[in-house]
Amino acid sequence: MRRRLRRGYWGLVALTVLFGAWLAWLNWQRQGEMLHSTLRVETAFLADAATSYFERYESVMSALGNDLLSRPELLATPDQLTPLLQRYRALLGPEQALAINLSRPDGQMFASTVVSKEKLPNLAAHHDIWSGIEQATRMKSLEVGKAVYGPMLHRWVIPLRMMVKDAAGRPVVLIAVPVELNEFLDRWRRSVAAAQHTMPGMSMALIRSDGYLLARWPTPQTPDLQRFYGTRRQGALAAATRDAPQAPSGLFDGKVDSDGTPRTGAWVRLPKYGVVVTMTVPKAVLWRDFWRAYWPALSILALWTGLLTLTYRLVARQTERESAQLRDRAEIMYRLANQDSLTGLLNRRGMGEHLQRAHDRAQQDGIGYALVLFDLDHFKLINDGFGHAAGDAVLQQVAHLLQTRVRKEDHVARWGGEEFLVLLPDSTLETARAAAEKMRDLIAHTRMSVGGAELRLTASFGVSAWEPAARLTIAELLGQCDSALYNAKAGGRNRVRQFEGKSAQDYLRGFTLKRAIEYDRIRAAYQPLVSLADGKVVGYEALARLVGEDGEVIPAGQFIDVANRLRLEHRIDARVSKQVMAHCSQRIEATGAPMKYMINCSADFLSRPEDVQQLLDRAQHYCESCAVDMTGREKPMVIEITERQLIGDAEAVRKLVQPLIDFGFQLAVDDFGSGYSSYLYVLKLPVKYLKIEAELVREAAHSPRAQAMVRSINSMAHELGILTIAEGIEDQATAEAMRHIGVDWGQGYYWGRPEISD
Template identity: 40%
Template sequence: MDTTEILSALLHPVIVTDGDLIIRFVNERARQILGISTEDAPSLSSLFAKLCERNGRPLAIDRIPQGRATAIHLNCNEFLKVDAMLHRHALADGGHCFEIHLDQNGSQSTLDPLTGLMERSQMFHLISRHRELGTGALILIDIDRLKIINDFLGYATGDEVIHALGQSFRGHTPAEVLIARWSGHEFMALVPPTHLGRTRELAELFNQLAHKLPLEHLPKLPGGRLSLSIGFTRFDARDRTQDPLSQVNSAVYEAKRTGRNRAIDAQTLTRPSIYLTGGSLESALAENRIVAAVQPIFDLATGEIVADESLARMITPEGKVIVAGEFIEAASSLQLAHQIDQTIIRQTINYCVTSHFRAPRAHFVNISGDFLRHPELIAETIATAMDACACTHPDQMDARQTKPLVIEITERELVDDTSDALHALQPLLDFGLRLALDDFGSGYSSYRYLLDLPFSFLKIEGELVRHIATNSKARRIVQHLQDMAEDLGLITVAEYISDQAIADTLVEIGVNWGQGFHLARPELMHPDPFSRIKLGTPMKHPLQH
């Protein structure tokens, strides 16, 4: 190994000059930190313009002592300043070697040791400054399946990937584009106004660079190459209503959700950030702003209310009611679903108690697969329900006595192994709660769950119900489902009844129960639960002629 190879391999910046201080060599680390592209041939004075003494005075070359360290500031750009020590050594041929050692004594290092890029804290500062000054763009780069690389090929290979990406990004992007190691598996690029028009091109370039990394072990991965999920967005100091960091996070999430290995413009997204929604959910849970809305379920033959379903709603601090469809994906992704389930279950049990003496009937409540993975919540549900039964159903305290609470679950929420699902549900069944299978007909596994689990109710998939009056295939499918349910002794429930034609068709087919906006809209639970819906007598509604 010759001298050049040794200097190139060093992890600290090295600059070598001849006796006249003309640069002969700059190693890769120096190019990274000082922002020198491979095509540049800078002078020593231009490089030293980026250095200054700790007191802020310019650093003069002729004042740098031989063989003794000089404390300096390294000015990598307008904002980034790093404490460092500069060493000057005389070479045998009359030349000079300048070495820069970053100050690592404190915890305020602004450079990532694995990649040589700036760290998150410094990039965050730069983003804040640039947002105050004018326009720019952010590109958030997430390494796809880095955990698989670490677990399958080892953490050394994972570090090799991160290091190689950092080197490649810095070596193939304009020096004006600032790049940082943002987290363990992420990089962030800050695009200046002069390169705004190239933002999408740069975002796609990062993935192209990842595809071409010549790493020895990557062919062992599925697909044989590395890929990235990337989000990008522009920002403008005149618009303070948007948070570009949240926007690029949302775009990366969307890139992963839609298949990875792609760059997504955050400006094209129509849904709020999953993380913003998650933050709102956590606040709502802490402040008791997750509430149940009750929708009546009717006997389609008689028009009487025979049950109801508790649906989760989030109330904003301003009083706006947010339906579950707008936050349930975030809740599932961020493992908050079980907390929402437990909140709604508690409210439904209380509702069951207060309504029992006026109109005892079944109360449906949804649970998630996340809830089933928390046996302590199942135990709490049973304990709460037992207390409720002591007040309203003292004759039903014994196990196996049928209780009014019905646990409703969709097949997508059940675990793959039905025996595991039954094991999780068994304490609820032993207590006397019944099961309803929601969205039946929406997936291939429905019949297997119906075979292996003791359901009492079958809720027909909403799309079939929506088209039942206008699509002969939908009608025949629902008819077959109804016939099967009758043979199995199951009660059928049709959701999403949106007009009279649908209601009439369901009655003709023989579907037992139904719910939907055409019959009754959900109502938020009230301190007096039945002050809005008088359930003591049959309700006059569109099914009654």
């Protein structure tokens, strides 16, 4: 999110910069066009003024020439020409026309308005002047000469020349009027006074077509005027006029020879007089106009960028806070998913990740690890005697002890109710056993605060380790720990045991069984009970089945002994009974006729009041939801206990089953006749069903002695009002034998194998 936000911000900044650049380019073009347009207009105005100026001189000088041609006697008397020349000079203005000089075609000056004691010069001797005279001879109109230093006026002037010719076209006399440069430039300055305010640094110039400067304003500040006026121009203006010899006007950009500064300007050609009029301004004027026009837009863009940056920072800060909250939530969710909420230790899922990493490292690098599984001894007594809150406090104290005493790289998890698992990386079986002994001793010598009292607890430990030679799986190692823990419990508790060489299948069963219970993969399989008199199905026995992770269905015979050793029978019975009652309720709703359902209940289950009460609560719920009124009637549920479970005080057994009998459950004794029977128990317990052991039933199919025993059991049961059921019937002969003896019901593969209901 933060990365996308940053990309979005810089994307908008880039767009803003691009838009600003485009706007600047557009404004630059516009200001350039406006300035060029102004220069064109002003230059055209100056060109008109210059043309009028030259035309005026041309007109007066033409009139003088006509006078001279009409009065040829004046040419013979130069002294009489002076008053005539003075009158024409007055027409031009004495402040403008510095003199009027007359010269013969050979260059000899013979008349002038300049009063001088010196002899009039022969201009042919002055190369720069004579070249202009030759140019004037070839022209039919006014010739604007190069700026020269006048030999009689002793100043820099612009000679305006006109060759007067006779009717045959022969040169007769040259009229030359030197013009004062300062006056000429001042006239230009006054003509563009308004433009000076809008275009500071403006410069105007009059240049001959051959590149020689005639006049410039401002007046050049240099003592070397000869070099300034006598050098042909090579700058941007000269190049522009030279590259476009036929163009009447144009624009140029670049440095000019007059001051060497970058300028932009316009020029207009006066082809009649061989003169170019130009006006230029410094390039800085364009920049000034550009910034004046662009400044508001730039301010808005800067303000927009500032607001964008401020918004980005605010949003980024808020995003960072939200990201931090999300990280905190993710951490909380991780802790909830991977930590035990009561003790703060890892739970099974969290420990599973560390186990997998340690195992992968062991498989790859051959570095072993060890597991220590321990269980608090007689923890149920604390829950029963002091309450579950006290039991939780004990678990928290034990967790704190473990966290303060294990190594930094070790991992501790609450593995079950009162079970804890410790993962010891880079450890062997010997180091793990030593660590377990330290933990056992620590727990045994620590006083636990329980319900205001202080108690001493003990714990039993099972240890296993991964070794390169064996390369066991995680499940197999956990199975070894389970087996070792069971041995520690069986050996008197408060001790450490390591795995002692059973087959992998032996210790793997305990681990597989626990996982199946936790992930609800214990299923009830139903085998029909059949009336031997008419062959009708009268009920079902629910048998526990374990569904493996691969879908394999494992019968109870393969895991019930492990469940008994690990004290897991009550959890299996609870899950099976829940499924059976749901199945019974659904069948009653579908058919309206209740059938008997027999549930195997172990002494481990019946001795737990909380499990019995939960069974009664669930039965009450299903009875209330049944379509058939079961009030005051015997319930279809039959509690089936194995004869082996009844060894002990009959009255104590009766107290265990009495709550179920009071509710309406019936009682059945399983495997009767297997060698542990006690007629006293059958006599004192309210048994309704007696199931004859399968091996005895199969022997009775062909053995008279076995038949006599079955007949005796059946006769006794009937006299006591107990219904008999023959187990293990697999063929018709056995079924007929049992029916002939008078056994009420039969059960076995002859009528069907146990099947898991959908």
